Amino acid sequence: MxxxxxxxxxxxxxxxxxxxxxxxxxxxxxxxxxxxSIYFTGNSLGLQPKKVQSYIQKELEDWSRFGVEGHEKATNPWISYHEIFTDDIKKLVGAKSNEVVVTHSLTTNLHLLLISFYRPTKKRFKILCEKKAFPSDQYALESQVKLHQLKAEDCIIEIGPRDGEETIRNEDIVQKIEEIGEELALIMIGGVNYYSGQVFDMKKITKAGHNVGAFVGFDLAHGVGNVPMELNKWEVDFAAWCSYKYLNSGPGGVSGIYINEKHVENPNVLRLAGWWGHNKENRFQMPDKFDPIPSAESWQLSNAPILAMAAHKASLDLFTEVGxxxxxxxxxxxxxxxxxxxxxxxxxxxxxxxxxxxxxxxxxxxxxxxxxxxxxxxxxxxxxxxxxxxxxxxxxxxxxxxxxxxxxxxxxxxxxxxxxxxxxxx
Ligand SMILES: Cc1ncc(COP(=O)(O)O)c(C=O)c1O
Missing domain, CATH: 3.90.1150.10 (Aspartate Aminotransferase, domain 1)
Incomplete structure (x- = not known):
């Protein structure tokens, strides 16, 4: 240097x-x-890998050739298309195979995860988030609080930088967690802050949250594909990210989620249900009762958007090639x-x-x-x-x-x- x-x-x-x-x-x-252009906004929308067009074209061809049969006969059968991503994604975020799935969009996924991990009680109902969190996260948290007939001002606590500083000290976050103590239900922070670019100490925050009995989740929109992570080792409860920033998968591209295996395997963790989260063995026998796949896949509601996923695949293939x-x-x-x-x-x-x-x-x-x-x-x-x-x-x-x-x-x-x-x- x-x-x-x-x-x-x-x-x-x-x-x-x-x-x-x-x-x-x-x-x-x-x-x-x-x-x-000299392009420095991959943190907003990553550039298009040249291979994206042929990957999408392949799916268009399979669609024109097979129609509905493409669900099984396409080169990458659409029924299981999302499974292609498991290995690539688990390496990017440091997770196990049963802990990740690519599905929906980011704010949608955050809501689905908040449904599962924000279960306020009379005693434990507070949420800790960072000041200057991305607005969509603030709106999501506020509306989740309302869903439980609670008020944002009673429940949401923001932690910001000290006077005269621009970034938030990890020790201040930990102190705040300890201060809220048993009233803390959930911590949800952007693992990498969109405004300052600060990467938080996710391991330390998770440990501090667990010490007081709270769930800990991260919005990794600015983390995935940007910094290496070890979500499973850090015992993070849940996380979600988008694929259109550092993962270069196109505007509005699909999102990914991580849910720690201990929750995935716990049938008592509430998850909103849709048919794509149902046991694959008998999904098409159209059973009445929801039987969740014992993995993060059970958070999937709908069948996968293949064209957006094809773009994601083109980009993730590059990530896997390089590491x-x-x-x-x-x-x-x-x-x-x-x-x-x-x-x-x-x-x-x-x-x-x-x-x-x-x-x-x-x-x-x-x-x-x-x-x-x-x-x-x-x-x-x-x-x-x-x-x-x-x-x-x-x-x-x-x-x-x-x-x-x-x-x-x-x-x-x-x-x-x-x-x-x-x-x-x-
Ligand atoms: C940190 C963060 N969270 C959430 C969002 C919202 O994402 P989406 O519109 O894909 O739901 C963004 C979008 O840029 C973001 O940067």
Whole structure:
């Protein structure tokens, strides 16, 4: 790291030494303004793997050829299509085969999991979540509280950063858990915060939650495919994620869920039922009584959306080929290089960009959240004019996520160069 330079040469050397550099060619890089974009919004919508089209085309062909018979006769029979993902997904999140399933969409899954794991009683009814949780999670939690005829202000407790700080200290979360104690029914936190990019200590939070008898779940929309996880080892109770961010599976793509095996096997854990969660042996005998599959699959309500799943498969095949370890190693370097360039600009061009994402690599994924005091929105717009695709999150953050699959060190350098020029003219 010490011999890094703010130069195209340095960036190109880093690319030459990058064993994953060829994977960039497996993705379509947006080019909608006459010039290829420098794309740093894989934390919002991952880029399209080129293989997606042929994977979807295959399902379209099988549909046209077989009609309903495709459920059994398609190359990847549709009845069991979702099972293809078990091995890939369990590696990504550190789970066992019976603990994961790909199904529905993210907020839908969060609701289904909250139905199972938020069972308030007179004594134990509080939920702990992070301040600045993604709004959909806040709405979901509030509406779940209402479902139980309770009031959000009595039940939902938010934990935020200390005054003058931008990220939440893990020790403050643990302290809050201990403080709420026996009244705490559930902890639900974004494993990686969408705004600051902070990765929480999921193991520590889970242990602290269990010590007071609460269930612990994570929204991993910004975690999956970004940072390695060990959900089973950490004994996390449940988690859900989407596939359209770091998993590059297309807008609105399918979601995944993890449920710890001890709950999966426990028939007393309430789950909303649908026919796709029913015992596969006799599902088509159309029995009246729901007999749940003894795995996370029993949380599936409906038969699988095959076209969206085909896109997911194209992307997961790449993840399985490369593995999270190599992706993470590159990701750490790419993000550190971006951080280095921002510090360099601050030191040499008298700018005051503030990175609010933790400096510690174990507390962040690839995203850097940047505050350009008083100049943020303008800076964001100028970056866009220069074909740098980052995003703006109210009230004052620019999020930039160099993604190891398709971003290069040269991309990061070009971002630095444009940033420097904008700040120079400011
Ligand atoms: C952290 C987080 N949670 C939930 C959502 C909502 O996801 P969906 O619209 O797929 O339900 C998002 C979407 O970006 C998100 O970033």
């Amino acid at each position: 010490t011999n890094w330079e703010f130069s195209l040469d340095c960036a190109r050397k880093l690319d030459e030494n990058d064993e994953l550099s060829s994977y960039r060619d497996q993705f379509y890089i947006p080019n909608f303004s006459g010039e290829q 999270m370890k190599k992706l993470r190693n590159k990701s750490i370097l790419l993000t550190q290089y971006m951080e280095f360039l921002i510090h360099y600009i601050n030191e040499n061009y008298n700018s005051k960009l503030e990175i609010i994402t933790p400096k510690n690599i174990n507390e962040r994924g690839c995203q850097l959240s940047i505050i350009a005091h008083g100049f943020g929105k303008e800076l964001f717009e100028k970056l866009s004019e220069n074909h740098i695709i980052v995003d703006w999150r109210e009230p004052n953050v620019i999020r930039a996520a160099p993604v190891p699959f398709y971003n290069s060190f040269e991309d990061v350098f070009k971002f630095g160069e444009v940033l420097k020029n904008i700040l120079n003219e400011h």
